[in-house]
Amino acid sequence: MSRVLSYEEKDTWIHRLSGVTKLIFFLLWSVTSMISYDTRVLLVMLVLSLVIFAMSKTKWQQVGTVFKFIMLFLCINLIAIFFFSPGQGTKIYGTETPLWHLFGHYTLTEEQLFYEFNVMLKYLTVIPAVFMFIVTTNPSEFAASMNKVGIHYNVGYSMAIALRYIPDVQDDFSKIKHAQEARGIEMSKKAPFVSRIKSMASIIFPLVFSSMDRIDVVSNAMELRGFGKHKKRTWYSARPFKRNDYLTLAFVILFVIAAFIITFRDGSRFYNPFV
Amino acid sequence: MEPIIEFKNFSFKYRSQKEPTIKDINLAIYPGEKVLIVGPSGSGKSTLAHCINGLVPFSYKGEITGSYSIAGQNPEKLGIFGLSKLVGTVLQDTDGQFIGLTVAEDIAFALENDMIPQPEMFERVARVAETVEVQSVLGNAPGALSGGQKQRVSMAGVMIDRVEILLFDEPLANLDPATGKRAIELIDQIHREEKTTVVIIEHRLEDALTCGADRIIVVGEGKIVADMTPDELLSKEILQREGIREPLYVTALKYAGCRIAADSLPSDIRKMKESGSLEKYKGQVGEWFRQTTVPERKQNDEVVLEVKNLDFAYTSGKPVLRDVSFRIHKGEMLSIVGKNGAGKSTLSNLICGFLMPNSGSISLHGEDILNRSIKERGESIGLVMQNPNQMISKTMIFEEVALGLQVRGVAPEEIEKRVHETLKICGLYPFRNWPISALSYGQKKRVTIASILVMNPDIIILDEPTAGQDYRHYTEIMEFLKEINKNSGITIVMITHDMHLMLEYTDRALVIAEGQLLADEKPSEVLTDDVLTQKAYLKRTSLYDLAVGCGIGQPSDFVDCFIYYERENGRKKEVES
Numbered sequence: 001m002s003r004v005l006s007y008e009e010k011d012t013w014i015h016r017l018s019g020v021t022k023l024i025f026f027l028l029w030s031v032t033s034m035i036s037y038d039t040r041v042l043l044v045m046l047v048l049s050l051v052i053f054a055m056s057k058t059k060w061q062q063v064g065t066v067f068k069f070i071m072l073f074l075c076i077n078l079i080a081i082f083f084f085s086p087g088q089g090t091k092i093y094g095t096e097t098p099l100w101h102l103f104g105h106y107t108l109t110e111e112q113l114f115y116e117f118n119v120m121l122k123y124l125t126v127i128p129a130v131f132m133f134i135v136t137t138n139p140s141e142f143a144a145s146m147n148k149v150g151i152h153y154n155v156g157y158s159m160a161i162a163l164r165y166i167p168d169v170q171d172d173f174s175k176i177k178h179a180q181e182a183r184g185i186e187m188s189k190k191a192p193f194v195s196r197i198k199s200m201a202s203i204i205f206p207l208v209f210s211s212m213d214r215i216d217v218v219s220n221a222m223e224l225r226g227f228g229k230h231k232k233r234t235w236y237s238a239r240p241f242k243r244n245d246y247l248t249l250a251f252v253i254l255f256v257i258a259a260f261i262i263t264f265r266d267g268s269r270f271y272n273p274f275v
Numbered sequence: 276m277e278p279i280i281e282f283k284n285f286s287f288k289y290r291s292q293k294e295p296t297i298k299d300i301n302l303a304i305y306p307g308e309k310v311l312i313v314g315p316s317g318s319g320k321s322t323l324a325h326c327i328n329g330l331v332p333f334s335y336k337g338e339i340t341g342s343y344s345i346a347g348q349n350p351e352k353l354g355i356f357g358l359s360k361l362v363g364t365v366l367q368d369t370d371g372q373f374i375g376l377t378v379a380e381d382i383a384f385a386l387e388n389d390m391i392p393q394p395e396m397f398e399r400v401a402r403v404a405e406t407v408e409v410q411s412v413l414g415n416a417p418g419a420l421s422g423g424q425k426q427r428v429s430m431a432g433v434m435i436d437r438v439e440i441l442l443f444d445e446p447l448a449n450l451d452p453a454t455g456k457r458a459i460e461l462i463d464q465i466h467r468e469e470k471t472t473v474v475i476i477e478h479r480l481e482d483a484l485t486c487g488a489d490r491i492i493v494v495g496e497g498k499i500v501a502d503m504t505p506d507e508l509l510s511k512e513i514l515q516r517e518g519i520r521e522p523l524y525v526t527a528l529k530y531a532g533c534r535i536a537a538d539s540l541p542s543d544i545r546k547m548k549e550s551g552s553l554e555k556y557k558g559q560v561g562e563w564f565r566q567t568t569v570p571e572r573k574q575n576d577e578v579v580l581e582v583k584n585l586d587f588a589y590t591s592g593k594p595v596l597r598d599v600s601f602r603i604h605k606g607e608m609l610s611i612v613g614k615n616g617a618g619k620s621t622l623s624n625l626i627c628g629f630l631m632p633n634s635g636s637i638s639l640h641g642e643d644i645l646n647r648s649i650k651e652r653g654e655s656i657g658l659v660m661q662n663p664n665q666m667i668s669k670t671m672i673f674e675e676v677a678l679g680l681q682v683r684g685v686a687p688e689e690i691e692k693r694v695h696e697t698l699k700i701c702g703l704y705p706f707r708n709w710p711i712s713a714l715s716y717g718q719k720k721r722v723t724i725a726s727i728l729v730m731n732p733d734i735i736i737l738d739e740p741t742a743g744q745d746y747r748h749y750t751e752i753m754e755f756l757k758e759i760n761k762n763s764g765i766t767i768v769m770i771t772h773d774m775h776l777m778l779e780y781t782d783r784a785l786v787i788a789e790g791q792l793l794a795d796e797k798p799s800e801v802l803t804d805d806v807l808t809q810k811a812y813l814k815r816t817s818l819y820d821l822a823v824g825c826g827i828g829q830p831s832d833f834v835d836c837f838i839y840y841e842r843e844n845g846r847k848k849e850v851e852s
Contacts, residue, residue, distance in 0.1 A: 140376045164376050167418060176665050178629040182653035184682040202668040209664045217371035224328055224364045226388040229356040234390050236383035
């Protein structure tokens with residue numbers, strides 16, 4: 001069974017890359033996509049993202065739900081941009097080519113449409129990279145990777161521990177929910193929304209308390225085995241760098257440099273087809 | 276020889292407490308010894324363990340007077356990290372103490388913190404995994420292991436540091452009897468092979484003694500009450516006085532009027548048999564057995580709950596329960612026993628409606644309840660969870676107990692009346708306006724039982740009602756349940772792997788293994804049946820060995836005789852004292 005957005009073990013060259021490589025790739029990729037509004041660059045990135053995504057053999061079930069949710073968010077975002085600043089495109093590209101007058105001062109322009117198209121492209125280039133990073137990186141490697149790129153291991157380890165405890169807390173949650181339902185607290189869709197929210201409190205309260213017990217135990221266990229003794233630590237699950245890691249990093253760095261040169265050659269980060 | 280652990284006129288007071296928890300103790304443990312520390316909850320035995328591993332005073336702050344040393348060094352100077360190189364601690368909660376996402380990572384955790392390079396880590400993890408035989412599951416998530424494997428992994432995690440002292444904090448608390456026995460055997464094997472000093476904190480004395488111990492230290496009210504060999508200790512009356520349960524065969528010998536001498540090796544029933552020292556008690560035991568007549572128990576024939584041909588599987592092809600059928604009679608006290616993960620909890624989840632069976636039927640008073648909702652079933656079948664913190668959702672006792680009635684729209688006057696009545700039954704009436712946070716664990720447990728009882732169910736199902744409780748609290752909870760069973764005729768079903776509980780407090784046991792109902796018999800029959808106990812991961816009771824050793828032909832009758840005698844005489848004495 002595929003669980004939503006969780007690591008699945010497969011044997012592709014992407015899975016075999018070190019988590020550090022994937023993290024650096026993901027960060028650089030995202031930064032480039034965030035900064036550049038150059039449509040040509042973004043289109044190339046989109047195509048590459050999709051190719052990489054396909055190569056990682058990620059199944060739709062693994063990411064489908066989250067993808068739909070992000071799409072919804074993207075639509076809301078695009079509509080909101082139009083309503084809050086319908087003249088943004090004109091301001092950026094310097095021309096105004098009205099297409100359709102809606103109402104009041106809201107006129108849809110070619111420039112606005114093009115601007116929002118770029119925003120959409122940005123989303124679409126980053127999303128596959130995020131998915132790919134999450135579903136192809138062994139969670140054990142997360143903490144190790146973060147530590148390698150300079151983040152203190154405390155931060156990485158808190159995340160690892162959270163991942164480790166998600167199934168336990170989910171278990172607790174359903175146990176507590178059942179027990180409360182048996183006591184007569186209606187949690188199904190039969191109950192009105194407000195009372196369902198209230199009923200949730202009767203689960204959250206015990207859940208927090210039993211989770212606190214857990215935290216106490218695990219923090220003792222960690223301390224008794226020397227966690228925090230030194231400023232650094234090593235990682236059992238860290239993957240050593242191989243040829244493909246260097247190649248990937250070289251590629252992404254060259255790509256980013258090229259992308260920036262193309263983007264900023266004309267002195268602006270926007271590609272302007274209107275002049 | 277220099278002691279490896281030494282306390283001299285040592286006292287410790289927690290910062291938040293007025294009185295010291297450990298008072299002026301003197302104790303020496305020598306390298307290579309295997310020592311058992313026993314004592315009731317609150318006696319200070321856990322605090323003593325924390326002093327050895329450094330949680331006291333580094334995590335739990337407080338004031339130390341007197342002196343102590345671990346491996347000749349001053350623990351206060353070593354710090355908790357320095358101590359972790361000398362003392363490896365295996366905590367009670369096997370699930371909670373896992374840190375790594377996989378078994379291998381968890382074992383390597385201490386090495387990672389010590390900045391050991393990866394190749395060396397791989398090698399050391401592989402070696403220690405072999406010692407405790409978990410090589411085949413190195414890549415699995417620790418949560419997905421069986422209880423016994425979990426225990427092995429947590430041992431590997433502390434052994435990897437080549438510690439000199441292994442400290443086990445109630446290693447048996449969460450294990451089924453057979454797995455517990457294997458854990459004790461593994462500890463013994465490590466003790467022999469690695470020459471490690473082993474300190475075991477445990478209140479289940481009989482199980483902990485399976486492989487013997489050099490010494491037992493009894494802690495009571497912060498002081499060391501006894502420090503002697505197991506044989507000596509069992510020949511005295513100290514354990515009873517301190518509220519620690521003796522091995523059952525020792526209690527039986529005492530009931531039969533035998534005076535137990537240290538040289539008859541009472542710490543191990545097998546040794547008593549082999550050495551022939553049991554011979555001198557044979558006559559008395561046989562006489563006592565013949566004189567005690569167990570009256571026939573009359574059973575109520577009215578069926579409350581009937582389960583017929585129940586099948587359940589989460590994914591088809593992997594059945595969790597197969598063709599389970601049984602009846603529960605009104606006013607019964609019944610236990611459901613079996614290995615961890617055998618399907619006991621699944622069964623109770625099916626009865627309560629949290630899961631739906633694939634086929635079969637469940638009926639209450641002859642009426643099919645499969646189409647009733649969880650809420651509707653909850654009115655006649657109450658479930659009390661193992662950990663009271665998982666049930667309590669209100670801050671005040673009254674509100675918590677009233678919750679089930681409130682959501683069912685019962686009139687406020689009626690609620691008050693019923694809640695007060697229930698609180699009186701549960702001995703909580705004086706606390707009715709207290710916040711729940713001010714209660715002890717045992718009292719919280721009572722609150723959760725009260726919150727179910729108030730709805731007047733026909734059946735209460737309790738999941739491990741006495742887990743983690745010492746003998747006194749165990750007796751308190753169980754006597755309370757017996758009381759409400761007797762007075763209000765409520766049917767009580769307990770899911771447990773505590774064999775004492777099943778033997779002493781239930782009239783019938785449903786034994787589940789591998790998803791099937793293996794037996795539906797008297798507990799005394801179950802625990803004297805070798806084949807059955809093995810299949811269900813139970814452990815044959817030591818009373819069986821005593822009976823056989825004394826030439827008694829019907830061991831299960833002997834067990835019944837013991838239980839009857841204890842219910843009639845033993846408990847009374849305890850209540851009086």
